Amino acid sequence: MMKEQAKFFWAGIRSEVPLLIGVFPFGMIYGALALNAGLTASAAQAMSSIVFAGSAQFVTAQLLRESAPGFVIVLTVAIVNLRHVLYSASLAPYLAPLSTRWKTLLAYLLTDEAYAPTILKYEREGATPQAHWFLLGAGLALWGTWQGSTALGIFLGTAIPESWSLDFALPLTFIAMVVPVLKGRPYVAATFSAGATALAAHSLPYKLGLILAALVGITVGTYLEKKGE
Template sequence: MTTKRSEFFAGIKNVIPILMGAAPFGLIYGVSARSASIPVIAGQSMSFIVFAGSAQFITTQLIGASVPAGIIILTAFIVNLRHALYSASLTPYLKQLNTRWRLILAYLLTDEAYAVAIIHYQKPGDMSRKHWYFLGAGLALWCTWQISTAVGIVLGTQVPANWSLDFALPLTFIALVVPSLKDRAGTAVAATAGIIAIFAAGMPFKLGLVVATVVGISIGIFLDSRNNKRPRSHKEEEMSQISSHAEPPMATQGKHTEKGEE
């Protein structure tokens, strides 16, 4: 049986490989903020308040180019639209939590936190404490981002451009996604989204990422709907009949656990 503590530290442990990729990005953001003449406090505050790498990078670039504030806000909103898709995907697992928990996890929701959390939620087991796993992963990412941002701001332009640190995070995402592709539908979704993301990489405001995400989700919904409509084989009918006559379990996992406060 899992405990809050074990779930929390499991989240930290499993997100460590991603931290190795996130730290260089935080460092690069800090350097970019100083290069754009953003004050130290403002640069660090953006990491604390916004806590969204892509939005922070594009915002920094636009500030450096003296773009009007309204356009900057709209652009950051568009870049972060994918978080609405992440939230919709996690809703079935988090709807039993109280408002305080949902607000905390919403703040900690990033690409990386979602990647590890959704894989953990989809695994069988007691669901009543899995939000502690999400919390552990999210806090580890948050701390890493704040520290690496601060280091980047302090170092400023002293970090050589030829270090090319920006390759690390995409590699960690590939390492996470590939093992989770266990059926044709998932593979098709990942392949389609990846191909579209590559060809749409030149779109302004990183809209290619949003387009790839929406198309990938649409294909996943279509394939899932088609599989549900497919007539079952004779063997599947037999297994269904056997299951219907089987004795139900004594209790459902997590049914009588406390909700919201755990």
């Protein structure tokens, strides 16, 4: 029994290693940018364990820099992280026999990077009684890496001079995230309609233009995809 658990746990960690190579610099950039956006070192570090979601943390840092009000930031985080409902749905049948305590822990660790290898494992091998140790291994490996890389980024971030326009690295990070997913007309239309709405509505109070633009982009993309079928 123990051996079986350890086997799954280590397999989870091993499956995560290639992903960690990409995650580490990302965490460092987050740490440095969060400081640059005006967060204290302790707040920047704490966000990596309280929110524990890369893109949402970048967005939060950006919106704090623009002094967006709290409810708009929280609402944006909710929209950005909505995809986790899908991960939750897709893993639910495999995790159903577990105790609430296990479900709580594994849900906390359920990031994009932990979800991807875990669902592949389940789909390949089906549910076995100890298979959740795989998700625990993958999730903890990612968690540790994320905390460590954030800390290093905060440490190095204090050494970067103001004149380097480091704040520009945030939109650049977002560009690097968006461009690869533009695979087809609905995606391009979602991008440009959201962008144009954001420009037209940027003077709305409380940064509500951002929420409006996101909703327009999502609606346009979904509508065009449906129409195209």
